[in-house]
Amino acid sequence: MILAAWTVTAGTVLPAAADTDPRGYLTKMKAQEMWKVADGTGITVAVIDSGVKDLPGLEGRVLPGVSFMEPPLEHPDKPYPPHEDFVGHGTTMTAAIVGDGSAGGPQGLAPGAKVLPIRTSVGTPMAFAVVPEAAHGLRYAADHGAKVINLSLGAFPGWPSDEIKPAVEYAQSKGALIFAAMGNDAEQDNYTNVVASLPGVIGVGAVNDDAEPMPFSSHGPDTDLSSVGGKVWRRCNDNTIWCVRDGGTSYATSLASAFAALVWSAHPDWTANQVARVLIQTAGAPVDGAKRNDWIGYGVARPRKVLLDHEGDPGAPNTDPLAAPAPAKAPSPSAKGTDAAARRTEAADAKSGSVPWKWLALGAGIALSLGITVLIKRLRR
Template sequence: MKAGQIWQHSTGKGVTVAVLDTGVDDSTPELRGQVLEGKDYSHDAKGADIDTDGHGTEMAALIAGRGGADGVQGLAPGVKVLPVRVRTGKEIIGDGTPALLRAIRYAIQRGARIINLSETITGYLTKGAKKRLKTGIDEINSSGSLIFAGTGNDGASSNIPGYPSILAGAVGVGAVDKSGTVAKFSTHGPQVALAAPGEGIPGRCKTGNGWCEQTGTSHATALSSASAALIWSAHPKWTANQVLRVMMQTASKPKGKVPSEYIGYGIIRPAQVLLDGKGDPGPADVNPLFPKYQPGKASSASPSSPAKGDAPSGAADTDSKSPASSATGGDDGSDNTLVYAGIGVAAALVIGGGAYALIRRRRRA
């Protein structure tokens, strides 16, 4: 991702990313000074800075961690994180959608330009619960913010599409491995808009000291949110639609038809925008992923064909939902490796100046 070069142009400064998750431990070394005062909407409200699970803190560190000898280096270290606690662990007790809707509204009121939701709901939802989620997504889009939502980790099993990534207005994010190929666990389907590295991501071990290898579309979502923040910080006058459009245009495209059911419009490449000046922001008021989308009105639950000029260069303007090849190919045939190599550099920075070992204990998030 050429992070070091990108930071000479943008660190994400001036952009607030709301992390709707298990809370964010602001005492974590790499997050000191990075986390705003947030709010706790979980069933066991103890404060947005309480994170007994660790998931929310992991996402915040990937987005805005400042590294150092004992910390994770995030992709957008200039970002301010707004912690909004919506759950205490991996399981949501009861219907969590009322809390999620309140959390979304709070994030909007606090001025979050990007909302990171590294989770997906695949269980039974009532009509009321679905309506609340749709209302939340619509309000995010009406406010001019972006929401990135993980598609889930059931790709190798049930592959059940989850909420809210399947809703119009949400940017569904899938995960790729070190080779730039869709990760086996990454839930696929027409809800996938973009993809990012989500396998072999360094993070703090949940028990004991040291670093553990983590896995999940959660991490891919956090890296997508960070990428959007980098772009928005460099182009503060752009709208959410324009930021998303250039991300789609400059993504490392899948082989075959675009979008692919596995990596959508491709793997995020913020350096293409920030270093090479690529991407046409286009119209400010047209959603490039859902051209006919009008927040608050009934619309398709899956991404529509892009409007003319919105598709990545060389991509087919098609509404086909048939699976494309899971392998990906960059414009020059090599950028997929570079995308993950950038994360490899971040992994080295994670360890800072020390010589810690990365424990290969995988965690799916």
């Protein structure tokens, strides 16, 4: 797999975060220094996911939101408030963006931002409805002030792009920047998120603390940026406790959304295209000299290069920076790059991961009779 360059400053090497310090990426990316420049204030990030559980570390940071969650067939009138979360996936993403780090949860990377929770059927037997629910969520987010929209939904086999594409285009017409998790399926079928293939959407892959692609990270020509998907704090046991587990592309995507919130907070007059462009320009590119590859895209996003080093040219406000991407250089899964010590030397500016989630489509007699494919979640890690 191809590594990415995570240069900090000449002669400076920061150690990789230990499993006992899952917030170590904050130190690597110089979060404290970045927050002196911008902390996400003034930016709303919509998290289209499984909802959010009201926890101490999220007080005052989460907007009322909305639920488009499909009720079960046997209880068609059952309500599902946005501030509930059966599985903890949406709660984890929210905390990764705006959490205050208390009560064992993550310290969010954009603590001054606000999260707009949009609840869908992620994590339930009604998950076949996630596509239309997400489409509604995209439109709602755009109409309610979200500058950044986070889709940490991973790869759903058979997602109909013709159903989600108009909603993506609508949100983009309102000025929103959309991030989509590539998925965690590389070790099996390598399903990738169809949303990431749509024009202007940033597809996010996962890397470890040495800037090496996580083996489960789905990858392909739609991978645009990457972030750490290793050990992080996330919700476990049906959203009852915090635990340390691999993040994956979901967590990586939430952090990419937080990076955009930081940059946009510092440059509120920029457009979505300009924010995306500087994140791509300043990413830690593959160390083999390729402009991009299918595992990490243009590289590991490094917002400190924009906020602290003042790098990146925002360019044309109305031109999609991904409209004419460079051809991918196919990575070799066996090409580890340098040895571990060299990787740590190069890997200094880490980001963060995502929760590995996967869905399996199962047909049941009633589902077949209704022409519905039921998708059930399977926690990969």
